[in-house]
Amino acid sequence: MSRQANALLVILTFLATAVPVSAQEETPAPETVRAGIVEVTPVEEGAAVVVNGRRYGGPVRVTGHGSGLAVVESVPLGGYLAGIQEVPFSWEPAALEAQVIAARTYLAWTLARGRTESGRAYDYDICATDACQVYAGLEPAAGPGGEDWLRAVAATDSQILLYEGEPAQTYYSSTSGGRTRTVSDVWPEVDLPYLKAVESPGEESPFAEWSWRLPARHMDELVAEAGLSTGDLVDISTTVRDDGEGPWTVTVDSTGGAETIDTWQLRGMLNAAGPSAHPQHLPAVRPDGPRYPQTILSPTFTIDAIHLPLAGPPGRLTIYQVNGRGWGHLVGMSQYGAQAMAERGASAAEILEHYYAGLTPTEAPAFVPETVEVALMLGAAEFDLEVTGAVSVEIDGREVAAEELGSWSMVADRGSIEVTSPVGLGLPPTLRPGTIALERGRLVFRPELTAAAEVRWRFSVGGEEKASFGPEPLDAGFFSIPVPLHDSFMLEIEASNAHGSDSVELAGAGAAPHPG
Secondary structure (H helix, E strand, O other): OOHHHHHHHHHHHHHOOOOOHHHOOOOOOOOEEEEOEEEEEEOOOOOEEEEOOEEEOOOEEEEEEOOEEEEEEEEEHHHHHHOEOOOOOOOOHHHHHHHHHHHHHHHHHHHHOOOOHHHHHHOOOEEOOOOOOOEOOOHHHHOOOHHHHHHHHHHOOOEEEEEOOEEOOOOEEOEOOOEOEOHHHOOOOOOOOOOOOOEOOOOOOOOOOEEEEEEHHHHHHHHHHOOOOOOOEEEEEEEOOOOOOOOOEEEEEEOOEEEEEEHHHHHHHHHHHHHHHOOOOOOOEOOOOOEOOOOOOOOOEEEEEEEEEOOOOOOEEEEEEEEEOOEOOOEOEEHHHHHHHHHOOOOHHHHHHHHOOOOOEEEOHHHOOOEEEEEEEEEEOEEEEEEEOOEEEEEOOEEEEEEOOOEEEEEEEOOEEEEEOOOOOOOOOOEEEEEEEEEOOEEEEEEEEOEOEEEEEEEEEOOEEEEEEEEEEEOOEEOOEEEEOOOOEEEEEEEEEOOEEEEEEEEEOOOOOOOO
16 A cells, blocks of 8 residues: 555545534534634623632633633722732721732832743733732722722822832731741842831731650651651751841751751741641641641741650650740731731721831832733633623623623643633634644644634645545544655645634745744
């Protein structure tokens, strides 16, 4: 059999896998399409886009990347601040206003320094998690106390904290345990005069003080899981320094040597290792019943050995006691501390001046944008997006619906999005050239079809047809076209369905392509 006949046999075998139109179900089924960008915009009052159970006012944009899916909302500044969920809305008005100004300033500082590498890659300004500041869409303002929070947003309109004419870096965290930390004592590479340690009395927080114990053998397993010891654990000691004198450090002595690490770094390592090494003990149980949210809550802690005498061998029992205070990095404003000050009659300005070394709120609308791009998810392999109410949907710039549509399933696939939509989407196909490879003496084209369609193609050399097929129905996705090897050729591909059509021509001249 000739090489050309072999190629045609492969083509016929490939086409045999397509589902004939007559074999499809009579009941309409959800359609699968492929895209680079899907944008969903609510178009009526009360409509929303639902991501991971939370409602967002949108527009919400989903883009495909080699690392997975990115889900980003474009939200007006007022809507972004309304969606910040950092403190209970039942708190004093002054504490809420201080939190709004700190959050608005943090956003302004984030934007003023330019997008991060991740922000440039995925086209967003700020993330929605506690790695930036917690943003929860429409849910916070719609819940209990939401009106109080919206009043705080309105009362502080365009106010931020400035340092030397630029937005300040307004770090804040839950609880300080009585005293905040100087920024360079947590992050030695940062030195800002308005982020100095200050007293923060009266914090009624379950995390103001915390402690737990582990027997020596369990602590040995914990530090080994964290990669901090080689050999058997000998001792652990803590070095505490005065404010401004540098980070606190912990030294882990083992039979393989000593390892010294600052408490902020150690916090991250033990938070990762604790639940793996001892899920029954860590995070520890609080005195009031629930577990603490993390194994180590802050950089302000010590680890000390307690030696108890025993009557018999080995002569003593060693227990390691961990004592700490506060939750978070403890730099800048303590949220529970702000509430305590507000309860004592302090204004929002007084709270902020205390925690940020005299900085006062200033109206500076030039530093805050009208719209914020907020990353809701990054690098997701798949997720389900739902809508409530009427929405407008655009897929790769084509508007395909403006109605209530239910649930959408999205899966990342080689930089594209495989979208399984509700019934009735109706999208014309698009053909993307894809790749060309040389395999076993044949050219193999792998174009991408963005919507289910009938596909036909014609492969010709010097105007003479060498191979062809179709029309045959194919689902959305990549498909293969193996053809005879020629150094000059023309491949014409057409795809059509009830909603439209597309075509592409691929030509080669002078030399066969290299394997891809």
